[in-house]
Amino acid sequence: MSLWPKRWWWYSVGALAAAVCIxxxxxxxxxxxxxxxxxxxxxxxxxxxxxxxxxxxxxxxxxxxxxxxxxxxxxxxxxxxxxxxxxxxxxxxxxxxxxxxxxxxxxxxxxxHAQATVSQDALAQTLAREPGVRIHALTVQPGRVLVRGVIPALGADVAIEGAGRLVLGEGGAIDLVLERATTTGATPGAAFKGQVTTRIPGVMRIPALPFGLQLTDVRMDDGRLVLDAGLGSS
Structure with a gap:
């Protein structure tokens, strides 16, 4: 009996195994x-x-x-x-x-499409670097942020504490919407006291994301900010 059929069989098995490995x-x-x-x-x-x-x-x-x-x-x-x-x-x-x-x-x-998270501590450091808003304390909870600091309002720098949301603004910037805020102590030049609702644009700007991704949404979670981004038809 010829050995060629057996050899071809082994060659075939070897080629198949090599293809699978590749x-x-x-x-x-x-x-x-x-x-x-x-x-x-x-x-x-x-x-x-x-x-x-x-x-x-x-x-x-x-x-x-x-x-x-x-x-x-x-x-x-x-x-x-x-x-x-x-x-x-x-x-x-x-x-x-x-x-x-x-x-x-x-x-x-x-x-x-992509998702990224910013920790509460990193978020506080970012807000502290932004001009015009001085956030001294920050707590991120599902759906809202609790803040204490100094914000510009009605032509004056006002010390406040309150609750609000971080939302996506124009040009990919992130705005702070204070839904409940109270002035804390006497602030020279303050034009109001008590409750105030205001939107502060551009409190945070995320640098250009990799791969050409663009921000599509921001969400607040327990101790972190969640960034959603997309590209193309996603």
Missing amino acids: NLATPVVAASLLGASLRTFLPAAGVDVTLETWPVPALWWGRMDRMTVAARDVRVGDQRLDRFSATFGHVRVDPRALYVDRAFVVRAIGSG
Whole structure:
């Protein structure tokens, strides 16, 4: 009996096993390289990337059907984000830059959405840096913020404490809407005492988000501010 049929059978099994290994290993290798290259693009303590595409070898050409990024302790300008997570569809990157230069160079992103969180402490530090509003104490609760500080009102700087909301304003800025506020003590030049409701625009400006994402909403949670962002048709 000829040995050729057996040999061809083993060759076929070997080729199939190699193809399976390549299909399994390629997303892991590409995701690892992307995670490493993203650390310069997205300064963070840790970045995890998950990739999905079909056919799998398309990853070697820089084509990805779906890319998920999860990062912690992210720096965006002078703003610290506790967590950042994003999902992008139909991503194209420069394959030579990724696999040879270990660099992340985007050619196209079809769609994307992301969520980031700012801790209460980081939020207080950000508000303290903004001109015109001096927040001395801040507590973030689901749906509202409790503040104590000095705000401009009716042509004067007024010491207040109260409750309100952080909302998305014009140009991607974040406004403070005080729904209940009371002046605290005598403030020279204050034009009112007691209850006041006011909207203070631009108390916080988030630096440009990575991947060209734009803020779409802000929400208050227990001890943190949640930022929603989108891209393309998301």
